[in-house]
Amino acid sequence: MSNIDYIKDFRDSKRIQALAKLIQKEVDRNINIMEVCGGHTHTIMKYGLKQLLPEEIDFIHGPGCPVCIMPKERIDHAIALAQDEDNIVATLGDMIRVPGSRSSLQKERAKGKNIKVVYAPFDVLKIAKENPDKKVIYFAIGFETTTPMTTALIERVVKENIKNVYFHINHVLVPPPIKAIMDSGEAKIDAFIGPSHVSVIAGAKIYKEIVDLYKTPVVVAGFEPVDIMESILWIIRQFKENRREVEIQYKRAVSWEGNVKAQEMINKYLEPREVFRWRG
CATH class of the missing domain: 3.40.50.11740 (HypD, alpha/beta domain 2)
Structure with a gap:
């Protein structure tokens, strides 16, 4: 079994270019993708991923980070x-x-x-x-x-x-702002790249309601450029195959159920409130 370098292999330019060619080959419609997490936005910008993608793929940057949205x-x-x-x-x-x-x-x-x-x-x-x-x-x-x-x-x-x-x-929680964006009637979002670290704790299951309500694919991606490019390819294939699902690209860290012990601790001491205003 070959050893995986979790930094170099997921930033490898040949892999990124290969995924870019597959995306170019397979995309057959315009797709507006919201990357919910600011960490993904940083990777997209840092590695120039937008410049590698065909014009059919567009990013709508999401809510960002919990610091940025603090009212x-x-x-x-x-x-x-x-x-x-x-x-x-x-x-x-x-x-x-x-x-x-x-x-x-x-x-x-x-x-x-x-x-x-x-x-x-x-x-x-x-x-x-x-x-x-x-x-x-x-x-x-x-x-x-x-x-x-x-x-x-x-x-x-x-x-x-x-x-x-x-x-x-x-x-703050991730699903409520996604629902608020989609319910606004102003959103032109076709799919979501789900956040990485949030999903490690909460599990990919928290996005099922988003898929069911809005028929938008959600792919939970890691933070590296290969992760994001592969997730875009998975989104394209969902549309081509007429599927709308939650998929986990970041399988090396994320599961469907998430960290159950952490969730139990949260539920023991905290409860969600009806309203929490966001900045921006």
């Missing part, structure tokens, strides 16, 4: 909490520079407010134990990918009976 009022919440000298606001570094209505967490930290950047949610435990007289508020962000880490932190706080850790939950 100003939620950042305003974190800024307001940081004004209290008894509070320490902790969050992942991605959120620091994102502007609220009048300021950002970075600007407030520069003014001396007690705002901590954590590299992982469990860093909050150390901050809380070192500051027993402060309320440590974890401003949690992310799609399904990072939600289990927040719930694992909640469980540790509960088990260790830590009294000075609080949570401001801002986790």
Whole structure:
């Protein structure tokens, strides 16, 4: 059995070019594809994939990342909490520079407010134990990918009976915005490239409703250029064969059911709300 290099082999120019030729040969209609995840958009841009594809294939860039879509009022919440000298606001570094209505967490930290950047949610435990007289508020962000880490932190706080850790939950889900886009009546989307890391946690099953409701193929793809090119080819073949299905291209990491233990942890501590406004 030959060894697979999961970096070089999935960025190999000969494989990318071969897939481009197959796509050129097999495409027989215009297809508007939305890549939901900003990671895929980055790969498309970085490797010039659009320039390799026939004009029949067009990308409609999706919602992006959980940082980009965070509404100003939620950042305003974190800024307001940081004004209290008894509070320490902790969050992942991605959120620091994102502007609220009048300021950002970075600007407030520069003014001396007690705002901590954590590299992982469990860093909050150390901050809380070192500051027993402060309320440590974890401003949690992310799609399904990072939600289990927040719930694992909640469980540790509960088990260790830590009294000075609080949570401001801002986790978001992928299927609802897809449905909102399709229900708007303005979308001209024929197929979706499903996000990678979200699907590792939630499983490819979360896209079945999208396929059933809108008759749009969904192919869950890895982040490398070969992954994306192969996924486009699979989408083309679904249309040629008159199929509308959820397919998993990223089989080296994604399953239909996903990480069941992580899902159980999420369901134990969190529940979806009716409305969560997105920026943009």
